[in-house]
Amino acid sequence: MTRAKILVARAIFPETIEKLKTHFEVESNQADETWSPSQLADRLKDKAGAFTTGTERIDGALLDGCPHLRICANMAVGYNNFDVDAMTAHGVLATNAPDVLTETTADFGFALLMATARRVTESEHFLRAGKWTKWSYDMFAGSDIHGSTLGIIGMGRIGQGIARRGAMGFGMKVVYHNRSRLDAAIEAQCGATYVSKEELLRTADHVVLVVPYSAASHHTIGEAELALMKPTATLVNIARGGIVDDAALAKALKDKRIAAAGLDVFEGEPKVHPDLLTVPNVVLTPHIASATVPTRRAMADLAADNLIAYLTRGEALTPLNPA
Ligand code: DGY
Numbered sequence: 001m002t003r004a005k006i007l008v009a010r011a012i013f014p015e016t017i018e019k020l021k022t023h024f025e026v027e028s029n030q031a032d033e034t035w036s037p038s039q040l041a042d043r044l045k046d047k048a049g050a051f052t053t054g055t056e057r058i059d060g061a062l063l064d065g066c067p068h069l070r071i072c073a074n075m076a077v078g079y080n081n082f083d084v085d086a087m088t089a090h091g092v093l094a095t096n097a098p099d100v101l102t103e104t105t106a107d108f109g110f111a112l113l114m115a116t117a118r119r120v121t122e123s124e125h126f127l128r129a130g131k132w133t134k135w136s137y138d139m140f141a142g143s144d145i146h147g148s149t150l151g152i153i154g155m156g157r158i159g160q161g162i163a164r165r166g167a168m169g170f171g172m173k174v175v176y177h178n179r180s181r182l183d184a185a186i187e188a189q190c191g192a193t194y195v196s197k198e199e200l201l202r203t204a205d206h207v208v209l210v211v212p213y214s215a216a217s218h219h220t221i222g223e224a225e226l227a228l229m230k231p232t233a234t235l236v237n238i239a240r241g242g243i244v245d246d247a248a249l250a251k252a253l254k255d256k257r258i259a260a261a262g263l264d265v266f267e268g269e270p271k272v273h274p275d276l277l278t279v280p281n282v283v284l285t286p287h288i289a290s291a292t293v294p295t296r297r298a299m300a301d302l303a304a305d306n307l308i309a310y311l312t313r314g315e316a317l318t319p320l321n322p323a
Pocket of ligand 1 (some may be wrong): 054075076077078079093101242287
């Protein structure tokens with residue numbers, strides 16, 4: 001029996017490649033070359049499946065040249081690299097990798113929040129530069145986490161994980177805003193209260209963004225929203241670049257309109273807005289919120305299992321557009 005051909009579009013754990021090879025004829029980009037959309041399309045034109053990572057754009061133009069493609073399995077919970085409508089129109093199943101990264105990503109959201117509020121990286125740079133000559137009462141004085149108000153925009157699984165950490169671990173008052181209000185039982189489990197976006201921005205000491213990217217969530221935080229925030233507030237984005245207007249944020253940080261920000265994702269990443277690189281009151285990390293070894297393995301396994309389940313049995317584990 002001929003085996004289905006699949007493409008693994010980015011470098012991935014060798015064990016994942018081996019697992020896929022037990023079912024498929026696998027072409028993989030283990031050299032992690034950067035492919036243009038047409039290079040990707042060229043490699044996909046004879047493939048039945050694609051293992052993607054969130055950095056490969058799958059849209060109608062690409063799919064027009066891939067008549068055999070049946071499934072794209074994203075090794076990410078976010079799937080804004082997929083044009084799901086175009087995939088549905090072309091009969092291509094989209095899958096993502098939810099759940100397996102929830103707690104790890106919520107941990108990182110908290111790590112970034114704490115590093116930002118307590119000025120961890122800024123003070124480390126100061127020390128490494130040999131500038132620490134004496135103790136002083138206000139050196140790198142930041143803001144408290146415990147007992148403060150945490151505002152979460154986007155209350156899916158990861159947002160709920162951050163809420164639980166804030167309410168139960170740090171005694172924070174937690175408010176949230178979401179497209180739809182959660183059930184009372186989930187609100188109680190998370191210790192979180194629903195408020196309008198405006199109220200959240202006006203009252204929170206720390207605002208964490210965990211909203212998925214879409215045209216509707218583009219620039220959820222721009223100049224007007226930053227103007228509503230407390231001058232002592234911090235803003236953390238672990239969602240997607242484009243949720244925040246990075247130019248407006250850099251200006252707000254420079255003007256001390258808000259105290260600090262922590263960013264794991266950027267508009268146009270891996271490029272970072274140059275103004276963000278010059279302001280000291282921002283912690284910058286390269287899209288690593290889900291990056292622990294066990295979680296990245298679980299994400300890779302889930303993407304691989306989606307390909308195997310769909311191409312061998314016709315049923316995926318986490319379909320986004322089931323037929
Ligand atoms: C996700 O899963 O969406 C992450 O951003 C990828 O690391």
